[in-house]
Amino acid sequence: MQQFSTIIKPQRKWLDVDIKGLWRYRDLYFMYIRRDIVTQYKQTILGPLWYVIQPLFTTIMYMFVFGGLAGISTDGAPQPLFYLAGIVLWGYFSQCFNASSNVFASNANVFGKVYFPRLVVPLSGITSNLLKMLIQLLMFIAIYAYYCIFQPETFSPHLNWSILLFPVLVLMIAFHGMSWGLIISSLTTKYRDLTFFVQFGIQLFMYATPVIYPLSAAPEKYRDIIALNPLTPIFEAFKFSCIGCGSLDWSGLLYSTVFMIVTLFLSVIIFSRTEKNFMDTV
Secondary structure, three states: OOOOOOOOOOOOOOOOOOHHHHHHOHHHHHHHHHHHHHHHOOOOOOHHHHHHHHHHHHHHHHHHHHHHHOOOOOOOOOHHHHHHHHHHHHHHHHHHHHHHHOHHHHOHHHHOOOOOOOOHHHHHHHHHHHHHHHHHHHHHHHHHHHHHHHOOOOOOOOOOHHHHHHHHHHHHHHHHHHHHHHHHHHHHOOOOHHHHHHHHHHHHHHHHOOOOOOHHHOOHHHHHHHHOOOOHHHHHHHHHHHHOOOOOOHHHHHHHHHHHHHHHHHHHHHHHHHOOOHHHOO
C-alpha cells in the first residue's frame, strides 16, 4: 500500500485577516447595511419611528422608576436629558454587541455557500446601528434645545470643548461592542448554552455601567469596581461634555482605549480562527 509522505494543508496564521478582501467586498458591506436598516421595520406600521419611540418610552420609565420611586440622583441635570444621554450610548453598545455576538449562528447558511471576508458582517452591523443611534441623538439634541430655550431657569447649557471627543467615544463604544460580541460569537458556535447566559448577563451589565446613575452617586465601596468597567469613563465623559454631570477622566479613557485595542486584537484572531472550521460545529 502506497504511503503518502506529503500532506497539503491550508496555511493558518494566527493573524490571518483578509484586510484587502474587506475593501474588495465593500459593495457587499453596503448591501448588508441597507438590509439591516430596511428589513428590520419593513412590515411595521410606524417603521423608523421605532428608533425614537423605544428610547423615549424607556426614558419615561426610567424617570418614573429610578428618578421617582428610587430617587436616584442625576447630579442636578434634568432627568430626561440625563437618562436619554445614557440610553443613546447604551443602546448603541448593546446593538453592536448583539449584531456581532450571533454572526456565525445567524449567517451559517450564507457562510456555508460562498466566500467573502466574514468581518464584513459585524462591521456592517456597527455601521447600520450607527445610523439608528444618530436618529436618537437628534431627539436628544431636540430635548436639549427645549431645556435651553424654554427652561433656562432649571438648566443652562454645559457644552464645553470635550464635546469634540464625541466621535471618538462613539467609535470606542462600537469597537467595544463588536470585539466582545465576536468573542462570544466564536464561543457560541460550540457552546450554545452560553447564548442564554450572555443575553441575561448583558442586561445586568447595564447596572454596572453609569447609565441610570452618575458614578458619583454610586456607594464609595463600589465606585472603584464600577470604574474598572471600560465603558464607565466613556459614559461619564459624554455626560460631562454635554450636560455638565459626570467627569472627564483621562486615565480612565486611556484604560478604556487600551482595553478596547487588546480585546479587538484578540477578538479578530479568535474570530478568524473560528471561521475556518465553524461549519463543522454550527
